Amino acid sequence: MSADLLVAPVTITPTKPLTPTHIKGLIWTDLMVKASAQLTGVRLVWNNRMATVTVQSAAFWRHLDRTEPGVDWSGESEERIGERYVRFHAEPREPEPRAIREYLARADEDGWIHPAGRRMLSRWRRQLDLLGVDNPGLADDRPLSMSARSLVQALAECDLLIDHCRFGGPVYLDGTRWGLPLRRLISGDGIPNYLVPILRELVPLIRPGRTFLLVHDDGITADYVLLARVLGVFGARVTRVPLSRVSVDGRNLSSRYGGWKGVTLADLSALPGTAGPDAYRLGMRLYFAGTLHQESAQSFRPELLRRCVGRAAGLLARAPSGSDAPTGPLLAASLSRLRAGRGYVDPYRLMTAVQGKRALPLTPLLRTICT
Structure with a gap:
Protein backbone atom coordinates (compact mmCIF):
# COMPACT_ATOMS: atom_id res chain seq x y z
CA MET A 1 0.00 0.00 0.00
CA SER A 2 1.47 3.36 -0.99
CA ALA A 3 1.78 6.05 1.68
CA ASP A 4 -1.06 8.55 1.28
CA LEU A 5 -0.58 9.98 4.77
CA LEU A 6 2.86 11.02 6.04
CA VAL A 7 2.89 11.57 9.80
CA ALA A 8 5.76 13.89 10.68
CA PRO A 9 6.10 14.63 14.42
CA VAL A 10 8.58 17.20 15.63
CA THR A 11 11.63 15.20 16.64
CA ILE A 12 13.14 15.27 20.14
CA THR A 13 16.77 16.13 20.71
CA PRO A 14 18.48 13.32 22.68
CA THR A 15 19.65 15.69 25.40
CA LYS A 16 17.17 15.08 28.24
CA PRO A 17 14.70 12.49 29.59
CA LEU A 18 11.28 12.05 28.03
CA THR A 19 8.86 14.30 29.91
CA PRO A 20 5.04 14.13 30.07
CA THR A 21 4.82 16.48 27.10
CA HIS A 22 7.08 14.17 25.09
CA ILE A 23 5.07 11.12 26.20
CA LYS A 24 1.85 12.74 25.03
CA GLY A 25 3.33 13.51 21.61
CA LEU A 26 4.78 10.01 21.20
CA ILE A 27 1.53 8.28 22.18
CA TRP A 28 -0.59 10.49 19.92
CA THR A 29 1.77 9.87 17.02
CA ASP A 30 1.86 6.11 17.60
CA LEU A 31 -1.94 5.87 17.75
CA MET A 32 -2.36 8.00 14.63
CA VAL A 33 0.03 5.84 12.64
CA LYS A 34 -1.26 2.44 13.79
CA ALA A 35 -4.97 3.24 13.66
CA SER A 36 -4.88 5.21 10.40
CA ALA A 37 -2.90 2.39 8.77
CA GLN A 38 -6.07 0.27 8.97
CA LEU A 39 -7.71 2.73 6.55
CA THR A 40 -5.00 4.06 4.26
CA GLY A 41 -1.29 3.91 3.51
CA VAL A 42 0.68 5.61 6.29
CA ARG A 43 4.35 6.43 6.71
CA LEU A 44 6.00 7.77 9.84
CA VAL A 45 8.64 10.37 8.95
CA TRP A 46 11.43 10.27 11.51
CA ASN A 47 15.09 10.95 10.94
CA ASN A 48 17.46 11.39 13.88
CA ARG A 49 19.34 14.04 11.94
CA MET A 50 16.31 16.33 12.11
CA ALA A 51 17.10 16.51 15.85
CA THR A 52 20.89 16.18 15.87
CA VAL A 53 21.69 18.67 13.09
CA THR A 54 20.47 21.47 15.35
CA VAL A 55 22.09 24.04 17.59
CA GLN A 56 20.08 22.67 20.52
CA SER A 57 22.01 19.39 20.32
CA ALA A 58 25.34 20.63 18.97
CA ALA A 59 25.84 23.42 21.50
CA PHE A 60 25.09 21.11 24.42
CA TRP A 61 27.42 18.41 23.15
CA ARG A 62 30.17 20.97 22.57
CA HIS A 63 29.67 22.08 26.18
CA LEU A 64 30.01 18.50 27.47
CA ASP A 65 33.23 17.93 25.54
CA ARG A 66 34.69 21.20 26.75
CA THR A 67 33.74 20.81 30.43
CA GLU A 68 33.81 17.01 30.94
CA PRO A 69 36.09 15.53 28.28
CA GLY A 70 36.83 12.24 30.07
CA VAL A 71 33.37 11.04 31.09
CA ASP A 72 32.27 7.52 30.15
CA TRP A 73 28.71 8.25 29.09
CA SER A 74 27.75 4.62 28.47
CA GLY A 75 26.75 4.10 32.10
CA GLU A 76 25.42 7.57 32.90
CA SER A 77 21.76 7.91 33.85
CA GLU A 78 19.47 9.96 31.63
CA GLU A 79 18.47 12.04 34.65
CA ARG A 80 22.05 13.13 35.25
CA ILE A 81 22.56 13.94 31.59
CA GLY A 82 19.32 15.92 31.72
CA GLU A 83 20.50 17.80 34.80
CA ARG A 84 23.59 18.88 32.89
CA TYR A 85 21.33 20.04 30.06
CA VAL A 86 19.31 22.20 32.46
CA ARG A 87 22.47 23.72 33.97
CA PHE A 88 23.85 24.37 30.50
CA HIS A 89 20.84 26.51 29.64
CA ALA A 90 20.88 28.28 33.01
CA GLU A 91 24.52 29.38 32.86
CA PRO A 92 25.76 32.28 30.73
CA ARG A 93 28.13 31.22 27.96
CA GLU A 94 30.14 32.71 25.17
CA PRO A 95 28.96 32.00 21.61
CA GLU A 96 31.18 29.54 19.73
CA PRO A 97 29.95 29.70 16.12
CA ARG A 98 33.00 28.03 14.60
CA ALA A 99 32.90 25.08 17.03
CA ILE A 100 29.12 24.74 16.63
CA ARG A 101 29.47 24.63 12.84
CA GLU A 102 32.03 21.84 13.19
CA TYR A 103 29.69 19.79 15.39
CA LEU A 104 26.78 20.38 13.02
CA ALA A 105 28.92 19.29 10.07
CA ARG A 106 29.86 16.02 11.80
CA ALA A 107 26.23 15.28 12.61
CA ASP A 108 25.08 16.22 9.11
CA GLU A 109 27.77 14.58 7.01
CA ASP A 110 28.66 11.52 9.11
CA GLY A 111 25.57 10.93 11.25
CA TRP A 112 27.67 11.53 14.35
CA ILE A 113 25.88 11.56 17.71
CA HIS A 114 27.67 12.42 20.94
CA PRO A 115 28.10 9.44 23.32
CA ALA A 116 25.77 11.17 25.78
CA GLY A 117 23.16 11.38 23.03
CA ARG A 118 23.65 7.73 22.09
CA ARG A 119 23.19 6.79 25.75
CA MET A 120 19.95 8.77 25.84
CA LEU A 121 18.66 7.09 22.69
CA SER A 122 19.41 3.63 24.07
CA ARG A 123 17.42 4.43 27.21
CA TRP A 124 14.53 5.78 25.13
CA ARG A 125 14.41 2.59 23.05
CA ARG A 126 13.90 0.46 26.16
CA GLN A 127 11.21 2.75 27.54
CA LEU A 128 9.30 2.97 24.25
CA ASP A 129 9.40 -0.81 23.90
CA LEU A 130 7.85 -1.18 27.36
CA LEU A 131 5.28 1.49 26.45
CA GLY A 132 4.35 -0.32 23.26
CA VAL A 133 5.30 2.60 21.04
CA ASP A 134 6.92 1.38 17.85
CA ASN A 135 10.55 2.45 17.58
CA PRO A 136 10.48 5.34 15.09
CA GLY A 137 14.08 4.68 14.09
CA LEU A 138 16.16 5.74 17.07
CA ALA A 139 19.00 3.41 16.07
CA ASP A 140 18.84 4.20 12.37
CA ASP A 141 21.17 6.51 10.53
CA ARG A 142 20.50 8.00 7.12
CA PRO A 143 21.30 11.33 5.53
CA LEU A 144 18.68 14.02 5.27
CA SER A 145 16.87 13.79 1.95
CA MET A 146 18.11 17.13 0.62
CA SER A 147 21.27 19.18 1.06
CA ALA A 148 21.12 22.53 2.79
CA ARG A 149 22.42 24.25 -0.34
CA SER A 150 19.69 22.69 -2.50
CA LEU A 151 17.02 23.68 0.01
CA VAL A 152 18.16 27.30 0.10
CA GLN A 153 18.20 27.41 -3.68
CA ALA A 154 14.69 25.93 -3.90
CA LEU A 155 13.35 28.41 -1.33
CA ALA A 156 14.97 31.30 -3.19
CA GLU A 157 13.43 30.20 -6.49
CA CYS A 158 10.01 30.30 -4.80
CA ASP A 159 10.72 33.82 -3.50
CA LEU A 160 10.57 32.60 0.10
CA LEU A 161 13.88 34.04 1.30
CA ILE A 162 15.36 37.37 2.28
CA ASP A 163 19.08 36.70 2.00
CA HIS A 164 21.56 39.03 3.71
CA CYS A 165 24.47 36.58 3.69
CA ARG A 166 26.41 38.58 1.10
CA PHE A 167 26.41 41.42 3.63
CA GLY A 168 27.46 39.11 6.46
CA GLY A 169 23.89 38.95 7.76
CA PRO A 170 21.28 36.24 8.27
CA VAL A 171 18.93 34.50 5.87
CA TYR A 172 15.22 34.86 6.66
CA LEU A 173 12.28 32.69 5.72
CA ASP A 174 9.76 35.15 4.33
CA GLY A 175 6.14 34.45 5.20
CA THR A 176 4.96 38.04 4.92
CA ARG A 177 2.71 37.18 1.95
CA TRP A 178 0.56 35.31 4.48
CA GLY A 179 0.81 38.00 7.14
CA LEU A 180 3.46 36.05 9.04
CA PRO A 181 6.64 37.62 10.45
CA LEU A 182 10.10 36.93 9.08
CA ARG A 183 11.78 33.91 10.65
CA ARG A 184 15.55 33.66 10.78
CA LEU A 185 16.54 30.49 8.94
CA ILE A 186 20.34 30.82 8.96
CA SER A 187 22.31 33.14 11.23
CA GLY A 188 24.95 35.55 10.04
CA ASP A 189 27.49 33.01 11.36
CA GLY A 190 26.09 30.38 9.00
CA ILE A 191 24.29 28.36 11.70
CA PRO A 192 20.89 26.95 10.61
CA ASN A 193 17.64 27.14 12.55
CA TYR A 194 15.97 23.83 13.50
CA LEU A 195 13.48 24.29 10.65
CA VAL A 196 16.25 23.73 8.09
CA PRO A 197 16.74 19.96 8.70
CA ILE A 198 12.96 19.51 8.90
CA LEU A 199 12.48 21.14 5.49
CA ARG A 200 15.43 19.18 4.08
CA GLU A 201 13.68 15.94 5.03
CA LEU A 202 10.10 16.84 4.10
CA VAL A 203 10.33 18.81 0.86
CA PRO A 204 11.66 15.87 -1.24
CA LEU A 205 8.82 13.66 0.06
CA ILE A 206 6.09 15.81 -1.51
CA ARG A 207 4.04 13.86 -4.05
CA PRO A 208 0.62 14.35 -5.66
CA GLY A 209 -2.08 12.84 -3.46
CA ARG A 210 0.01 12.80 -0.28
CA THR A 211 -1.02 14.56 2.91
CA PHE A 212 1.47 15.63 5.56
CA LEU A 213 0.30 15.43 9.15
CA LEU A 214 2.57 17.70 11.20
CA VAL A 215 2.43 16.84 14.92
CA HIS A 216 3.97 19.43 17.25
CA ASP A 217 3.53 20.99 20.67
CA ASP A 218 1.61 24.23 20.75
CA GLY A 219 4.63 26.16 22.03
CA ILE A 220 6.06 26.20 18.50
CA THR A 221 2.80 26.74 16.62
CA ALA A 222 4.04 29.94 14.95
CA ASP A 223 6.96 28.08 13.36
CA TYR A 224 4.72 25.23 12.23
CA VAL A 225 2.14 27.55 10.70
CA LEU A 226 4.98 28.96 8.60
CA LEU A 227 6.34 25.48 7.86
CA ALA A 228 2.92 24.33 6.62
CA ARG A 229 2.65 27.36 4.34
CA VAL A 230 6.11 26.77 2.89
CA LEU A 231 5.40 23.10 2.21
CA GLY A 232 2.18 24.19 0.52
CA VAL A 233 4.14 26.35 -1.91
CA PHE A 234 5.97 23.19 -3.02
CA GLY A 235 2.64 21.46 -3.59
CA ALA A 236 2.06 19.63 -0.31
CA ARG A 237 -1.29 19.13 1.35
CA VAL A 238 -0.72 19.78 5.05
CA THR A 239 -2.69 19.27 8.25
CA ARG A 240 -1.26 20.37 11.58
CA VAL A 241 -2.00 18.70 14.92
CA PRO A 242 -0.84 21.05 17.69
CA LEU A 243 -0.81 19.35 21.09
CA SER A 244 -0.92 21.28 24.34
CA ARG A 245 2.05 20.79 26.60
CA VAL A 246 1.56 18.84 29.83
CA SER A 247 2.33 21.07 32.77
CA VAL A 248 3.77 19.69 36.01
CA ASP A 249 2.56 21.19 39.30
CA GLY A 250 0.95 23.98 37.30
CA ARG A 251 4.19 24.97 35.57
CA ASN A 252 4.27 24.68 31.81
CA LEU A 253 7.99 24.82 31.14
CA SER A 254 10.27 23.66 28.38
CA SER A 255 12.38 20.67 29.44
CA ARG A 256 15.48 22.86 29.33
CA TYR A 257 14.26 24.56 32.52
CA GLY A 258 13.84 21.34 34.49
CA GLY A 259 10.82 20.54 36.64
CA TRP A 260 10.55 17.00 35.25
CA LYS A 261 12.10 14.98 38.09
CA GLY A 262 9.86 12.14 39.19
CA VAL A 263 7.56 12.35 36.15
CA THR A 264 9.76 11.24 33.25
CA LEU A 265 8.87 8.16 31.21
CA ALA A 266 11.56 6.24 33.10
CA ASP A 267 10.00 7.29 36.41
CA LEU A 268 6.46 6.37 35.36
CA SER A 269 7.46 2.97 33.98
CA ALA A 270 9.20 2.16 37.27
CA LEU A 271 6.19 2.93 39.51
CA PRO A 272 5.14 -0.06 41.64
CA GLY A 273 1.81 -1.72 40.85
CA THR A 274 0.06 -4.97 40.06
Missing part, protein backbone atom coordinates in the same frame (compact mmCIF):
# COMPACT_ATOMS: atom_id res chain seq x y z
CA ALA A 275 -0.97 -4.21 36.46
CA GLY A 276 0.66 -6.15 33.65
CA PRO A 277 2.46 -4.66 30.63
CA ASP A 278 -0.68 -4.44 28.46
CA ALA A 279 -2.63 -2.63 31.18
CA TYR A 280 0.27 -0.19 31.60
CA ARG A 281 0.37 0.46 27.85
CA LEU A 282 -3.37 0.90 27.47
CA GLY A 283 -3.61 2.93 30.69
CA MET A 284 -0.95 5.34 29.47
CA ARG A 285 -2.96 5.81 26.27
CA LEU A 286 -6.22 6.26 28.15
CA TYR A 287 -4.53 9.02 30.15
CA PHE A 288 -2.31 10.84 27.65
CA ALA A 289 -4.74 10.57 24.70
CA GLY A 290 -8.16 9.93 26.24
CA THR A 291 -7.91 12.22 29.28
CA LEU A 292 -5.35 14.79 28.18
CA HIS A 293 -7.09 15.65 24.92
CA GLN A 294 -5.45 17.71 22.21
CA GLU A 295 -5.91 21.08 23.92
CA SER A 296 -6.06 19.98 27.56
CA ALA A 297 -4.62 22.53 29.98
CA GLN A 298 -4.67 20.37 33.11
CA SER A 299 -1.50 19.51 34.98
CA PHE A 300 -0.11 16.01 35.12
CA ARG A 301 -2.03 13.98 37.73
CA PRO A 302 -0.33 10.72 38.76
CA GLU A 303 -3.37 9.52 40.73
CA LEU A 304 -5.53 9.88 37.61
CA LEU A 305 -2.94 7.99 35.58
CA ARG A 306 -3.08 5.14 38.11
CA ARG A 307 -6.87 5.04 37.77
CA CYS A 308 -6.51 4.85 34.01
CA VAL A 309 -4.17 1.88 34.33
CA GLY A 310 -6.69 0.17 36.61
CA ARG A 311 -9.49 0.88 34.15
CA ALA A 312 -7.32 -0.53 31.37
CA ALA A 313 -6.85 -3.78 33.29
CA GLY A 314 -10.63 -4.14 33.57
CA LEU A 315 -11.18 -3.43 29.86
CA LEU A 316 -8.59 -6.01 28.89
CA ALA A 317 -10.10 -8.62 31.20
CA ARG A 318 -13.44 -8.23 29.39
CA ALA A 319 -11.96 -8.08 25.87
CA PRO A 320 -13.21 -10.63 23.29
CA SER A 321 -10.81 -13.13 21.78
CA GLY A 322 -10.68 -15.68 18.98
CA SER A 323 -13.92 -16.34 17.12
CA ASP A 324 -15.82 -13.91 19.38
CA ALA A 325 -13.81 -10.94 18.06
CA PRO A 326 -15.10 -8.74 15.22
CA THR A 327 -13.20 -9.03 11.94
CA GLY A 328 -10.74 -6.57 10.44
CA PRO A 329 -13.29 -5.00 8.05
CA LEU A 330 -15.66 -4.33 10.95
CA LEU A 331 -12.84 -2.67 12.89
CA ALA A 332 -11.97 -0.56 9.85
CA ALA A 333 -15.58 0.56 9.60
CA SER A 334 -15.53 1.57 13.27
CA LEU A 335 -12.22 3.41 12.91
CA SER A 336 -13.47 5.28 9.87
CA ARG A 337 -16.07 6.94 12.09
CA LEU A 338 -13.30 8.20 14.36
CA ARG A 339 -11.44 10.08 11.65
CA ALA A 340 -10.68 13.78 11.78
CA GLY A 341 -9.18 16.36 9.47
CA ARG A 342 -7.62 14.85 6.38
CA GLY A 343 -8.55 11.26 7.17
CA TYR A 344 -6.40 10.31 10.14
CA VAL A 345 -7.90 8.49 13.13
CA ASP A 346 -8.16 10.89 16.06
CA PRO A 347 -6.43 9.37 19.14
CA TYR A 348 -8.77 11.13 21.59
CA ARG A 349 -11.86 9.77 19.84
CA LEU A 350 -10.30 6.32 19.72
CA MET A 351 -9.47 6.23 23.41
CA THR A 352 -12.92 7.48 24.42
CA ALA A 353 -14.49 4.91 22.06
CA VAL A 354 -12.94 1.95 23.90
CA GLN A 355 -14.68 3.02 27.12
CA GLY A 356 -18.32 3.48 28.13
CA LYS A 357 -21.53 1.51 27.63
CA ARG A 358 -21.12 1.21 23.86
CA ALA A 359 -17.39 0.67 23.97
CA LEU A 360 -15.46 -0.38 20.89
CA PRO A 361 -14.42 -4.00 21.69
CA LEU A 362 -10.73 -4.47 22.39
CA THR A 363 -10.30 -7.18 19.76
CA PRO A 364 -6.86 -8.74 19.19
CA LEU A 365 -6.34 -6.42 16.21
CA LEU A 366 -7.39 -3.32 18.15
CA ARG A 367 -5.13 -4.39 21.01
CA THR A 368 -2.17 -4.26 18.63
CA ILE A 369 -3.05 -0.59 18.11
CA CYS A 370 -3.76 0.30 21.73
CA THR A 371 -1.16 -1.77 23.57
